[in-house]
Amino acid sequence: MKDKQPDFPSHVPPKDLDVIVLTHAHLDHSGALPMLYVSEKKPIYMTKLTAELVDILIRDLLRLSSYFLPYEVLELRSMLSNVLPVNYGDEVQVKEVRIKFFDAGHIPGSLMVLIEAEGKRVLYTGDFNVIPTRLLKAARIDLPELDAVITEATYVDVDHPDRGELEERFVSDATEVVEGGGIVLVPAFSVGRSQEMLCVLAAHYFGYDVYLDGMAREVSRIFLKYPDFFRDYGLLERAIRSTLFIGSRADRRKACSKPGVIVTPAGMLKGGPAVHYMNRLAKDERNAIFLVSYQVPGTPGHNLLNTGKYAFGNRLEKVKALVKWYDFSSHLDKTRLLNFLNSLKGGPKVFMIHGEGAACEAFAKDVVEKTGLEVKSPINGESFNL
Numbered sequence: 001m002k003d004k005q006p007d008f009p010s011h012v013p014p015k016d017l018d019v020i021v022l023t024h025a026h027l028d029h030s031g032a033l034p035m036l037y038v039s040e041k042k043p044i045y046m047t048k049l050t051a052e053l054v055d056i057l058i059r060d061l062l063r064l065s066s067y068f069l070p071y072e073v074l075e076l077r078s079m080l081s082n083v084l085p086v087n088y089g090d091e092v093q094v095k096e097v098r099i100k101f102f103d104a105g106h107i108p109g110s111l112m113v114l115i116e117a118e119g120k121r122v123l124y125t126g127d128f129n130v131i132p133t134r135l136l137k138a139a140r141i142d143l144p145e146l147d148a149v150i151t152e153a154t155y156v157d158v159d160h161p162d163r164g165e166l167e168e169r170f171v172s173d174a175t176e177v178v179e180g181g182g183i184v185l186v187p188a189f190s191v192g193r194s195q196e197m198l199c200v201l202a203a204h205y206f207g208y209d210v211y212l213d214g215m216a217r218e219v220s221r222i223f224l225k226y227p228d229f230f231r232d233y234g235l236l237e238r239a240i241r242s243t244l245f246i247g248s249r250a251d252r253r254k255a256c257s258k259p260g261v262i263v264t265p266a267g268m269l270k271g272g273p274a275v276h277y278m279n280r281l282a283k284d285e286r287n288a289i290f291l292v293s294y295q296v297p298g299t300p301g302h303n304l305l306n307t308g309k310y311a312f313g314n315r316l317e318k319v320k321a322l323v324k325w326y327d328f329s330s331h332l333d334k335t336r337l338l339n340f341l342n343s344l345k346g347g348p349k350v351f352m353i354h355g356e357g358a359a360c361e362a363f364a365k366d367v368v369e370k371t372g373l374e375v376k377s378p379i380n381g382e383s384f385n386l
Helices: 033-037 048-068 073-081 165-177 194-203 215-223 231-240 248-253 274-281 300-305 335-342 357-371
Strands: 044-046 083-085 091-094 097-103 109-115 122-123 148-152 185-186 210-212 260-264 288-291 307-312 315-318 322-325 348-352
Touching: 033 073, 044 048, 048 073, 048 083, 048 215, 073 083, 073 248, 083 185, 148 335, 165 185, 165 194, 165 260, 165 288, 185 274, 194 210, 194 215, 194 231, 210 215, 248 274, 260 274, 274 307, 288 300, 300 322, 315 348, 335 357, 348 357
Parallel strands: 044 083, 122 148, 148 348, 185 260, 185 288, 210 260, 288 322
Antiparallel strands: 091 097, 097 109, 109 122, 307 315
């Protein structure tokens, strides 16, 4: 049912918590946190950049979905007032527990967390990436001996293409469309992916107009305040400064009137300005829709990739514009995760989360066979002793 309220975690009573750590701003990690602040005031660690991004993302979530949420903006404010900002390399002491923070390489401000208590070390990876991108450095993987690692398993059934070759193909394809008189629409996530696409175009000296719309504009302005979180801040600054920000209907009409590239949320075409541009651009065969984000099954972007059709109002029609997908993932893939686990010292137990069940089961067998590590895929509320 469309109106069914989403499930929220309830197995950890807020009063039982001493401290909370948020690895990064994406809503699948941050979206439920304000409900912990209805009656409690617990300290919460995150980077300053993450705190700013969380504020934007959850306010937008409240605006769009407040009917389904068990909290209001008051709880968001309470959460943010309890933030204790940390940077990469920082260590904090919470009672007998030592916590250290590393760069996760996933999105700007993202953290990996090393926890030491009672002579044991546990690494919580959060979402992470072990290859550098135009936007970010790779995750820090020089770690001490571990007793356990809790790792994401988002892409344990695929390997991503070579990043350099992917960039060249994307820029070459965009250039071909624009030089043929077309407009390239790039639906992209507001946080990270939109800015990375600007950096990719700038790094390859793309010589045509690039526009940015939606929430990605505000996120880009925030990024410029935090130079230490980026692989090449000079490139980021050049990319953003040379981009034309769309701030009005007249700007949108102008962007749709001549060849160029438009980068805008939503990355899966579920909403945002991308819907407006689809209505304007998708029926012209000179134009192109370049999807650069993961497309969840059932979303308009996923349906477009698989059927070539898009819902214009209530009518499902064939899209005449060129449609392509480019795997600019911010997660590590099957081979890199296996190599990462194999590189860990101490023979830690592996707990896989944030992945699909069948894919995790198949990958777990590979891990056991190739590394000898013990692997588990816990369910919500399940506990283990080390």
